[in-house]
Amino acid sequence: xxxxxxxxxxxxxxxxxxxxxxxxxxxxxxxxxxxxxxxxxxxxxxxxxxxxxxxxxxxxxxxxxxxxxxxxxxxxxxxxx
Amino acid sequence: xxxxxxxxxxxxxxxxxxxxxxxxxxxxxxxxxxxxxxxxxxxxxxxxxxxxxxxxxxxxxxxxxxxxxxxxxxxxxxxxxxxxxxxxxxxxxxxxxxxxxxxxxxxxxxxxxxxxxxxxxxxxxxxxxxxxxxxxxxxxxxxxxxxxxxxxxxxxxxxxxxxxxxxxxxxxxxxxxxxxxxxxxxxxxxxxxxxxxxxxxxxxxxxxxxxxxxxxxxxxxxxxxxxxxxxxxxxxxxxxxxxxxxxxxxxxx
Numbered sequence: 001x002x003x004x005x006x007x008x009x010x011x012x013x014x015x016x017x018x019x020x021x022x023x024x025x026x027x028x029x030x031x032x033x034x035x036x037x038x039x040x041x042x043x044x045x046x047x048x049x050x051x052x053x054x055x056x057x058x059x060x061x062x063x064x065x066x067x068x069x070x071x072x073x074x075x076x077x078x079x080x081x
Numbered sequence: 082x083x084x085x086x087x088x089x090x091x092x093x094x095x096x097x098x099x100x101x102x103x104x105x106x107x108x109x110x111x112x113x114x115x116x117x118x119x120x121x122x123x124x125x126x127x128x129x130x131x132x133x134x135x136x137x138x139x140x141x142x143x144x145x146x147x148x149x150x151x152x153x154x155x156x157x158x159x160x161x162x163x164x165x166x167x168x169x170x171x172x173x174x175x176x177x178x179x180x181x182x183x184x185x186x187x188x189x190x191x192x193x194x195x196x197x198x199x200x201x202x203x204x205x206x207x208x209x210x211x212x213x214x215x216x217x218x219x220x221x222x223x224x225x226x227x228x229x230x231x232x233x234x235x236x237x238x239x240x241x242x243x244x245x246x247x248x249x250x251x252x253x254x255x256x257x258x259x260x261x262x263x264x265x266x267x268x269x270x271x272x273x274x275x276x277x278x279x280x281x282x283x284x285x286x287x288x289x290x291x292x293x294x295x296x297x298x299x300x301x302x303x304x305x306x307x308x309x310x311x312x313x314x315x316x317x318x319x320x321x322x323x324x325x326x327x328x329x330x331x332x333x334x
Contacts, residue, residue: 021123021151024090024288024308026258039288039308041092041123042100069091069307073104077084077111077316080281080301 033061088314089118089285090306104313109141113182118285119149119246134168149246175225185239190229194247195219198263223269230277252294253304
C-alpha cells in the first residue's frame with residue numbers, strides 16, 4: 001500500500017481534474033481514518049465525491065461529512081452603515 | 082439606501098438547472114443589482130455557461146458578473162462571457178459598469194483577479210520567466226481594477242463596488258488552510274481598491290473562508306462564495322452619502 005499522504009494527494013487531484021471539478025472538498029487524515037468535509041453544489045456531486053473517495057481509499061475508515069449548498073433566499077440583509 | 086445582492090461559486094452544471102432560479106426570482110423585492118463573483122460553472126464549458134445564462138435571464142434586476150478560475154478551465158472564457166451576456170449579464174474584466182436605481186447610481190468595477198499571496202507572505206516578480214509572469218498576471222488584473230474604479234469616480238456614482246473572484250484580503254480566508262492562502266488571492270487587489278477607493282469589495286473563491294473582512298484602507302470586504310453564505314445570495318444595504326448642496330447664488334467647489 002502506498003503512503004496514505006500520497007493517496008490523499010492523488011485523490012484530491014482526481015476530484016479536481018474529474019467531471020466534478022471539485023476543489024472545495026477537504027480530505028484530512030486522522031491516524032488511520034480519513035475525514036472528508038466541505039460544501040458541494042448538489043446532492044449528485046456529494047454522492048459522486050463520496051463514491052470516488054471510497055474507491056480511492058478502500059480499506060480505510062472514511063467519514064464523508066459533505067453538505068449540499070443551500071439555495072434559499074436570505075432572511076435578512078446586512079446593513080453597512 | 083442601495084441594496085446589493087451577491088453570490089459566487091455557484092458551480093452550475095446541467096443537473097443544477099433551476100436550483101437557484103426560485104430564490105433569484107425574489108431579487109426584485111430585495112435588491113437593486115445582483116453581483117456574481119465568478120466560478121459560475123464547473124469547467125467553463127459553453128454547455129455549463131448556458132445553464133447559468135438561463136438561470137439569470139430576465140430576473141428583473143441587472144446582473145453584473147466576473148468569471149472565476151473554473152470558468153477558464155475549458156480555455157474558452159470569451160465564449161463563456163458571450164453566453165452570459167446573451168443571458169443579460171454584464172461581464173466585467175478590467176472594466177466598469179453603472180447600474181441606475183431609485184436610490185442612485187451603483188458603480189461596479191470588476192476583474193477575476195489572480196493569486197500570489199498577501200503582504201509579507203507573497204510571491205515576488207523574480208527568477209524564472211514563469212514565476213515573473215505569474216506575479217505580473219496578478220498585477221495586470223489589479224491595475225485594471227484600479228483604473229476601472231478610478232473611471233467610476235468621475236461618473237457620479239452613489240456607491241462604488243469592487244467585484245473580484247480572488248480575494249483581496251486574508252481576513253475572509255479564515256477557515257482555509259494557511260498554506261494555500263497564496264493561491265486564494267493577492268494583496269495587490271486590496272492595494273488597488275484602497276488606492277482608487279470603493280465602498281464595498283465582494284469576492285468568492287474561498288469556499289471554506291468567512292464572510293467578513295476589511296482592507297487596510299478600511300474598505301469592507303465580503304466573501305460571497307455560496308458555501309460560505311449558505312444561501313442563494315446575500316444582500317448588503319449601503320447608505321447613500323448625503324450630498325452637500327451648493328449654496329444658493331454661490332459657487333460649488
